[in-house]
Amino acid sequence: MGKTLFDKVWDAHVVDSITNGPQILYIDKHLIHEVTSPQAFNELKARNIPVLRPDQIVATADHNTPTQNQHLPVKDELSRKQLAQLSENCKANNITLYELGHKYNGIVHVMAPELGITQPGMTMVCGDSHTSTHGAFGAIAFGIGTSQVAQVFASQCLLLTKPKSLRVTVNGKLKNGVLPKDVILYIISKLGTNSGTGYFCEYAGDVFENMSMEGRMTVCNMSIEMGARGGMIAPDETTYDYIKGREFAPKGSEFDKKVAYWKTLATDKDAQFDKEYVFDAEDIEPMITYGTNPGMGIKISESIPQETDASFKKSLDYMNFQSGESLINKPINYVFIGSCTNSRIEDFRVAASYIKGKQKADNVTAWLVPGSKQVEAQIIDEGLKTIFDAAGFELRQPGCSACLAMNDDKIPQGEYCVSTSNRNFEGRQGQGARTILASPLVAAATAVAGKIIDVTKAIETLEAV
């Protein structure tokens, strides 16, 4: 029987198998950040264990960083201490760190692919559940807890039981205005938030084949939102073209050799998956969430469904929405375009193409937060900042920002925020904040209208986005 993409990468990394137990999986790249690494460093120190392979670790500061005045000392004392701790730990252990202000600094899942650190066929981990993002390159990439961060520090390996395999296929042509974010929100709304638990997911079909790397990263990013540990897309010419020439990409003949290997990774025709789902691209429309988990999504033109269970009701109470109501024309005061789901250059290009020549509504506070310093520079170079400035949007400095509201970028109690991030949990964007997940296009349209609008109608007159 043939092998899946996942099987091929996994099997190549198994160091040993414990009878009746997990396997030892070798980890090629370990990404770390300030929030989930300090206790792991402490653990090693307390047990007098050295970091085994510091050159396979890359660190960035992202979760806790301010998005304004990054050249000044961080105001919040606890955040400042946490950032200082990361710098100290990296220095003491010879780990490369792109700290605040560095030209390569950014959200870990934006900066690593951008630097060519992420490559097909790799195993990659990070103490962050959205590590699944890197699966867009055909890597096995997944989030781990801090105890596991310590394990990788100590041994460059993890003890893991091989997950089951799941394939989601979407074929056909996406309608105008339907973005990768809508594709993944649609999939999660159909499959629910725990359908992927225990599985690693492969996305297949011409929709993903025709998607840019940025789009593929958006899709794989949210695999965790359906419970899957990770998502993967087979590497192809789009992947190789993206990697070629980047800072840490293999160069010259080494690159050609790698490509030859990467080409062998795609799932064999006769490979079997434990679970399969197939969707039709034509059925997907711009999506929006109405509840407090990412599975609670509808097409923007639809109404909130009728359900009676207690958790559903609790969720609608929190959002102050009613069953059966449409979200169109709901006034919205906050819009956030950012996070490791949608803060790449393509996301800002889409937003700018909609915003160009329009004005932000007066009632809206709109934060545009690039995923990295490189994206920020690109926004300026491509003239997008001029468009945003003219329309009254605020371009901030890179970081996780209002995605998890650890820094000052919090949505106030009771306010709605149309957000391009990945989680709409209670309080995720600030205590009592109400999050509505959407694509950068829907977010931009909301900011301009000051309320949710049916973007499919609004873009009929626009050129393809």
Added chain:
Amino acid sequence: MEKFTTLTSTAIPLDIANVDTDQIIPARFLKATDKKGFGNNVFRDWRFNEDQSKNSTFILNDPKYSGSILVAGDNFGCGSSREHAAWALVGYGFKVIVSSFFADIFKGNALNNGLLPIQVSEQFLAELMSIIKKHPGTQISVNLEMQTIGIEGAISETFEIDPYKKTCLINGYDDIDYLLSKTELIKAFEVQKTY
């Protein structure tokens, strides 16, 4: 890591599905650089009102209920990889979490901190939940060796656990000890790897 063999305790019924890690420990409490003190902030925004007074309607604040077992709704621990969620539950005094479904990363994090996640059938969960709600003093017994959970003379169920993880919990070992014992093998792999 603390050893775990058996436990008999009363339980707290948290009858909510999809409890995510942002509820267990909100992000604003993740700025610490050690593992201490997270228990004070477990379920922070459910336990406390905006003015920092106790929310008397939340189950953890109901004096009828106490104990080191948390019985929760389906799909417990979804969301982020923050191990702080496990530290917060352990810090508050929980030793066992019962649910009909656990998110992957949370489950691993719990096991790495001596907190036992017990996955039971939906029916068992519903019965357990209703018995505890009616009789808050009910004692629930967990036996890791036998892989059983139940109420004497009433209901009982066996649960699954990875045999390796079971051994680790019973002996209080962690994965680092095991992996370090394999360093030579790992180094040999690095030399021979085929990709």
